[in-house]
Amino acid sequence: MKLAILFTVLPLALVAVIFQVMPLLTRRGIFFSATVDPEFPQSSDGRRLLRSYRLQAALWTVLAFALAALSATTRPAFGASLPVLILVAGIGFSYWLKFREVHERYGLRRPEVRETSLSPAEEKQSINLWLVIPPFVAIAAVALPERALEPNPRSVPGALGR
Numbered sequence: 001m002k003l004a005i006l007f008t009v010l011p012l013a014l015v016a017v018i019f020q021v022m023p024l025l026t027r028r029g030i031f032f033s034a035t036v037d038p039e040f041p042q043s044s045d046g047r048r049l050l051r052s053y054r055l056q057a058a059l060w061t062v063l064a065f066a067l068a069a070l071s072a073t074t075r076p077a078f079g080a081s082l083p084v085l086i087l088v089a090g091i092g093f094s095y096w097l098k099f100r101e102v103h104e105r106y107g108l109r110r111p112e113v114r115e116t117s118l119s120p121a122e123e124k125q126s127i128n129l130w131l132v133i134p135p136f137v138a139i140a141a142v143a144l145p146e147r148a149l150e151p152n153p154r155s156v157p158g159a160l161g162r
Contacts (some may be wrong), residue, residue, distance in 0.1 A: 008068045011084055016061040019091045020054055032095065034103040045106065053098045058099075060090035 023031065028038040031046060032053070040046045064087035070080055 008071075008083065009065070012061070012064050012068055012087060015084060015087055016057065016064075019057050019087075019095075022095070023050060023053060029108075031106075032099045032102045034099055034107045036102060036106050036108060040106055049098055049102060051092060056094040057091045060087055060094065063087075063090065 024041075026033070029035060031048070036046075041050070064083040069071035089157060101151045
C-alpha cells in the first residue's frame with residue numbers, strides 16, 4: 001500500500017517541479033510563450049505574473065496530491081494516472097491564462113513580415129565532366145578487354161553464322 005502511494009507521489013512531485021520552472025526555460029524576449037520586451041520578466045509586473053502562476057500551480061499540485069491520496073487507497077488503478085492528468089490539465093490551463101494576459105497587456109506588437117522572391121531561381125545547367133566521364137571510362141575499360149577475349153562466332157565450327 002505504501003509503495004503504491006510512493007509511486008503516485010513521485011511522478012506528481014516531478015511534474016509539479018517542472019511546471020514551476022517552466023516559464024523560466026525560454027530565451028530572452030519570450031515570457032509565457034508571448035513575445036515581450038527582454039527586460040519584462042525582471043520588471044515588477046513580470047515578477048507578479050510569475051508569482052501568480054506559481055501560486056496557481058501550487059494549488060493545482062495540492063489538489064492533485066489530495067486526489068492521489070484518496071484514489072490510491074480506494075482505486076489503485078487510477079491512483080497514478082488521474083492525478084497527473086488533473087495536474088497537467090490544470091497547470092496547462094493556468095499557463096494558457098497567463099499567456100493570454102501577457103500577450104494582450106504586455107506583448108510586443110511587432111508585425112512579423114517576411115519577404116521572398118516568387119520568381120523561379122535561375123539555375124546553372126552546368127555538368128561537371130569530372131563526375132560524369134569516369135564511370136563511362138570504367139565501363140569501357142571493363143567491356144573492351146572482354147570483347148577482345150570473346151571468340152569470333154564465325155570461326156567456331158557449328159556456329160549458326162556460317
